[in-house]
Amino acid sequence: MFLEKKLAELSNVSVKPITYGEPTSASAYLLKEINLSIKQGEWINLIGRNGSGKSTLARLIAGFGAMHVEGKVYKDESTRQVPMVLQQPDVSVVGATPWEDVVMMLEQHGMEGERIPQLAEDALRETGLHMRMHQPVETLSGGQKQLTAIAGCLAVQAPMLILDEITAMLDPGACLHVMEKVRDLNKRGVAVLWITQKLEELAAGDRVLALENGQIRFDGEAERLFERHSLEEKSSCEELGFTAPYVIQTAWELQALGIDLHPIPLTPELLAKAVSGQ
Ligand SMILES: Nc1ncnc2c1ncn2[C@@H]1O[C@H](COP(=O)(O)OP(=O)(O)OP(=O)(O)O)[C@@H](O)[C@H]1O
Structure with a gap:
């Protein structure tokens, strides 16, 4: 049983694009009047057509990306910076090996040096990458790269994960494997923002958010979406x-x-x- 701690809240938030550091015309909102609260342990599936604003919303919640934000964004101390795993497996991993990638993630989060090897090893073992932790990243499959990125999030004990269409380039078996690992984390209380174009994936999760033209058009359980x-x-x-x-x-x-x-x-x-x- 998890505490229903509020990890992030957006009240009446709108986002304008920034071009060369300056907001563009008032009509060109990327997000409009977003009201959203994410609680500990919650799994939210975010859907929407191409260009509807999913990644913009994800970047806003994650806390990076140049944006011109109006409205109120509350972030819990623990979610000041939320790791984000992206669709392209190659972009999600920066280390030369899974080991190096996870160690870099721990260092970036200010983890003490002597704790790093154990935390990295535990995270890689939990994602099933232990046997491959010193394998060059370029020889890993797409799913193994995504799992490397997820191992990094696990190692730093991120309270929330943002996963932006991470199964888009994976075969059905790899999709299931990655989803299972994310589900394990979620069961331990990690909140998940899962962005997807695959409506079959909505069976996992507590709640669906549908974006259209930068606005939330549906917020509720998947069963209600299809009712x-x-x-x-x-x-x-x-x-x-x-x-x-x-x-x-x-x-x-x-x-x-x-x-x-x-x-x-x-x-x-x-x-x-x-x-x-x-
Ligand atoms: N910095 C920016 N300046 C101008 N327009 C932007 C900027 N960032 C995003 N956009 C536009 O905002 C809209 C929302 O983009 P976003 O990447 O959030 O959509 P998405 O729903 O994630 O799309 P996809 O499913 O294709 O990844 C798009 O029309 C995009 O071109």
Whole structure:
């Protein structure tokens, strides 16, 4: 059971782009009137089309990137700087080996020298990279590079992780492996902001935020995103123009045939269970 400590809060926040150090025209907001609170142990999935503002929001929460911010941004002392793992595996790792990368992360966070080797080794063991910790980064797979970056976040005991489409370039097996590792961290109380274009991934997590043109258009549980209140009514997912995962579309077809599926099952396993229980 985790304390529901507030790690970050954004109240009525808008962000204008900065070009050469100067804010541009008032109409060109990247984010508009964002109200959001992130609590310890929470897993938030952030979705939205290309250019909707997901990375801008992530950078704002992480605390880096030149931005012209209006409104109130509260950050807990522990989340002044939140590590961010990016989509391109090569960008996420700066060390020459997983070991070096994690050690650099610890040094950057001001960890005392004598504690560093043990913390680095523990983090690499937990992400399953222990056997490869001295392997040159350029010989690692995409998933192993993402796990290296996650090991760094784990080593510095980050209270929140921001993961920006980190499974975009991974095969389905590597996706599952990386997600499992992130889930382990989340179970230990690490808050997760998981940015994705893959709606199948929404089954993991507590809450979905959908951005459209820099504004939050949906904030709630994944089941609510896909809920159709009647046969004629569209779900929020459809109204926002997203294509629902196959399992949701199947559930909608079954609902149209009169099969009661509430809450809507988010995975094939849950769908099979719901149908067999009818
Ligand atoms: N510094 C900047 N100056 C001007 N425009 C910017 C700046 N940073 C981002 N933008 C614009 O703001 C919008 C939001 O960008 P952002 O990268 O946050 O979107 P995103 O939802 O993460 O997109 P994607 O899914 O393609 O990664 C885009 O139209 C982008 O071109």
